[in-house]
Amino acid sequence: xxxxxxxxxxTTATATLLLLSAAPAAALPxxxxxxxxxxxxxxxxxxxxxxxxxxxxxxxxxIKARLPQxxxxxxxxxxxxxxVDVPDHVRAVLAQPxxxxxxxxxxxxTARVRTRAKEAAAAAAQLRGMxxxxxxxxxWWRTPRDTARGGRAVTPDDPLTVIVAGGGLAGLVxxxxxxxxxxxxxxxxxxxxxxxxxxxxxxxSNALRALQGISPAVYEELVAAGTVTADRxxxxxxxxxxxxxxxxxxxxxxxxxxxxTIG
Numbered sequence: 001x002x003x004x005x006x007x008x009x010x011t012t013a014t015a016t017l018l019l020l021s022a023a024p025a026a027a028l029p030x031x032x033x034x035x036x037x038x039x040x041x042x043x044x045x046x047x048x049x050x051x052x053x054x055x056x057x058x059x060x061x062x063i064k065a066r067l068p069q070x071x072x073x074x075x076x077x078x079x080x081x082x083x084v085d086v087p088d089h090v091r092a093v094l095a096q097p098x099x100x101x102x103x104x105x106x107x108x109x110t111a112r113v114r115t116r117a118k119e120a121a122a123a124a125a126q127l128r129g130m131x132x133x134x135x136x137x138x139x140w141w142r143t144p145r146d147t148a149r150g151g152r153a154v155t156p157d158d159p160l161t162v163i164v165a166g167g168g169l170a171g172l173v174x175x176x177x178x179x180x181x182x183x184x185x186x187x188x189x190x191x192x193x194x195x196x197x198x199x200x201x202x203x204x205s206n207a208l209r210a211l212q213g214i215s216p217a218v219y220e221e222l223v224a225a226g227t228v229t230a231d232r233x234x235x236x237x238x239x240x241x242x243x244x245x246x247x248x249x250x251x252x253x254x255x256x257x258x259x260x261t262i263g
Contacts, residue, residue, distance in 0.1 A: 073244040078251035085233050102228045113225050121194045128192070141186045159183050167191070169201070177214045202229075 081087075093099055103109060131139055141163055154160055160183045164175045167189030175187045203211075203222065212219035238256040243249040250256050 073246065074249075076245055076249055078241075078243075078249045078254045082250060082254035082256065084255075087233065090233075105227075116221075116225060117196065124194045139186075140184065156182065162186070164188070167194075173211065173214065176218060180214055 136142075140161060152158075160178075162175075162178045162183050162185045164171045164178075164185060164187040167175075167187050171187060171189070175185045178185045203226070208219065208222065211222065233255055236256050238250050238254055239252060241250065241252050
């Protein structure tokens with residue numbers, strides 16, 4: 001790629017002034033009087049007594065403060081699309097019969113989900129001590145294998161063997177994926193039981209699709225227990241007004257940026 005022109009401005013604010021000076025006079029309202037803000041002083045030392053360093057971010061702030069301020073750039077309203085919770089293309093997807101449906105929270109749904117969680121925890125608890133005594137001593141993960149250099153043949157009767165350390169989300173999914181491919185899997189978890197812990201878990205649509213390919217049963221369990229949030233925009237909403245006409249204006253409460261789980 002060609003090297004940048006030596007005349008190219010290094011700050012967005014300077015480029016903005018050049019664009020405004022080149023624009024037709026009829027296209028712009030009467031400009032407000034230009035004012036020059038007082039530049040902040042460069043500190044000689046930090047509060048800790050160390051010499052202050054002038055990095056790129058600090059230098060840009062100083063340059064921006066010394067440039068003329070044009071009120072017209074900050075006038076106007078934010079983009080209407082940043083105020084929409086459910087875009088039209090999302091509505092079209094949700095109109096399909098196979099689209100996810102949000103089930104309203106209710107005491108009945110809460111009881112159903114919690115009951116299923118208790119059942120799953122009880123099923124996991126039954127696996128404790130599944131191998132004891134001689135069975136544990138002769139388990140395949142305790143039996144050394146003498147594999148020749150270059151590997152061995154993998155057959156349905158003698159598949160790949162996998163040990164997964166940790167029965168969290170990643171460990172369980174890894175074990176399920178390996179087991180679905182016919183591998184012999186042993187999973188080790190130090191916790192004595194499964195129970196609700198921490199905050200909620202968010203699973204994006206691409207991860208759900210991967211889980212559906214690994215285990216349709218696991219996918220159905222997750223959909224039944226989870227809350228569908230793909231029927232609306234998610235992301236970050238800005239709590240104050242910011243931006244300008246050239247870079248984009250955002251009103252308080254606008255999506256910044258919007259993140260749709262349905263593309």
